[in-house]
Amino acid sequence: MNARSRWLLISVGLGVLLNPLNSSMIAVAIARLQHVYSLDFTQVSWIIFTFYIASSIAQPVMGKASDLFGRKKIFLTGLAVVSVASLLAPFSPSFGWLIVFRILQAIGTSMMVAVGMAIVRVHVTEKQATALSVLSMFLSGAAAIGPFIGGVLLHWWDWQAIFFVNIPFVVASFLFAWRNIPDDAPPKSTTQGMSLREWGELIDVQGLLFFTVGLVGLLIGLLSATSSGHVSFGIVIVGLLGLVALGFFVRHELKATSPFIPVRSFAKYPAMTWVNVEFILVNLLYYSLFFGFPSYLQMVRHNSEVDTGMLMLSLGFCSLVVSPLTGRWIDKAGPRPALLVSAILMTIGSVWIVTLEESSPVISVCLVLAAFGISNGLNNVGMQAALFKSSPKEMIGVASGLFMTSRYLGTVLSSLLLGIVMGDRLSAEGFRLLGMILAIVALTLVFTSWRRREPEQVEQS
Structure with a gap:
């Protein structure tokens, strides 16, 4: 990989890491927000729901917008939106206003994540799995340090700090992106002279x-x-x-002539469709643990916020270590072996959750987190590589948006599952029931990964 590609990956990575960074810090802050606003677990879960519902809507729109207006413009605009949301959220007068600014934050991060994948797909032409593994290191690294940063900020300041901490990353990403992301002019005849109705149809x-x-x-x-x-x-x-x-x-x-989600593409490209279905299930598993485990540690095991952040480091650290190795593995063997190993690890981790007691040693907690962390590192690269193989190049912006929508739908389902299983307060019994449900989902992924056939790269139609 040449120097130009490396700087491009750094520029994109500094922007896309804002999504997992904010997700992981919020995960640690849920218990604090529940106490501050006197909410039950189901009610406070809306700070997760709204973020990912907004993201699932914004991702395909931003993928389409990047194909029309230029990926660099959308990326830089997303950074500006995130900075505004991060500066205003700490001054929210109520939980409702905090939700509003989280939605704005979701829209900003949506501009960067799907567009960032498309930038890598278009401008890094050699060893794409390795390039994806580098991008995954930013995502995994943010997930690794996010709980720790969130725990420290909550301990020494308060929940407002988890928004202010975004600003240095936004500034750095903007400067690097302005310099290193190439300008790519959109098609000239697509949008000029369009009426308001035509714009509405285009955006759907x-x-x-x-x-x-x-x-x-x-x-x-x-x-x-x-x-x-x-x-x-x-x-x-x-x-x-x-x-x-x-x-x-x-x-x-x-x-629809210009659908928000191209449902017809699911029938035309069945391999791409199946990748998205699997990605929904993967994220249902991962984020059920991701959002449920910090509250379990604080409410059931009575760990402090700092201790919770330290324990959650093992989740992201394992993803961070595994991602670059996975890229080289997939370049040689394709995504199937990595995805199969990932599904097996998630099954083991889910079963392990069922065995956890309040008095279980810390090493048992770390082993569960490590199993899901390694599987996440494998999935971050493996699923994206499978998407690139199954998607036509001319619709990669839309395909990337669809892919990220699948991530957010999986996350919404995970939050819904947590709300149904946990109710008003997270308990040890509810957490064991969650482990049983996750084990069934993970076994389903073991079966589908075992039966997977590697698709040939889809060319332009």
Whole structure:
């Protein structure tokens, strides 16, 4: 890999790490926010839900926007949006306003993550799996230090600090990106002279509304039933409206000329579709542990925030160490072996959760985190390599956005699972039940990884 590619990866990496950094710090801060705002576990989970719902909506839009307007412009704009959200969030007058700024933060990070993958795909033409492993090191490194940074900031200051800490990374990424990311002019005839209606059709506003109303309605229905302990007529109506909206969303996307999520591509490229389904399940597993484990450590095992951050380091550290080795492995053997090993490790880790007791030694906790950390390092590179093999090059921006939407849908499902299993307060019994559910999902991935066939690289149609 030449010097130009290395500087490009550093420039992109400093931006994309903002997503896992904020996710990991929030994971440690959930218990504090629950106490500060007097919320139950299900209610405080909305700080996770809203971030990832907004991200799942913004990712395909930003992937499409990058193909139209230029990836560098979208990347730099995303950095500006994140800086505004990070400066305003600490001054939120209520939990509702904090949610608003988290949504803004989600939109900003969405501009960078999917676009960053596309930049690497287009401008790094040799040893792409190795390049992805370098990008994964930024993601894994942020996930590794995020819980520790969050724990230290919460101990010595308060939750506001987890937003201010973004600013140095934003400034550094902006300076590097401005200098090192090449300008790529968008198609000239696509957007000039378009009316407001044509813009709406291009962005697919109707599809966005159906998707948002459907997902939020379904989540409100499920979480309200879980939080209240009973199912009322109003809750049922909200949930059903969400399902109906999602049905209209699928119907609309099949007919739209410029769909928000290209549902028809799922049938045209089945290998790409299966990669996204597996990625949803992978993230359901990983983020159920990622968001559930810090609260388990603080509420059940009564660890301090700093100790929780130190223990969570093993999760990200293992991902960080494994990612570069995985890149070289996949360059030689393809993604299938790495994904199979990852699924087996997640199965072992999930079963291990079921055996944990409040008095279990710290080494048992670290082994669970290490199993999921190594699997995450394998998946970060393996799933992206599988996506690149199964996606046509001319729609890589949209494919990358779809891929990240799958990540966020998996994360939303993980938060929903935690809310249903844990209810108003996380308990040892609920955490063991979570382990049983995760073990079943992980075994499913073992089977699908074993049956996987390596697709040939999809060329332009």
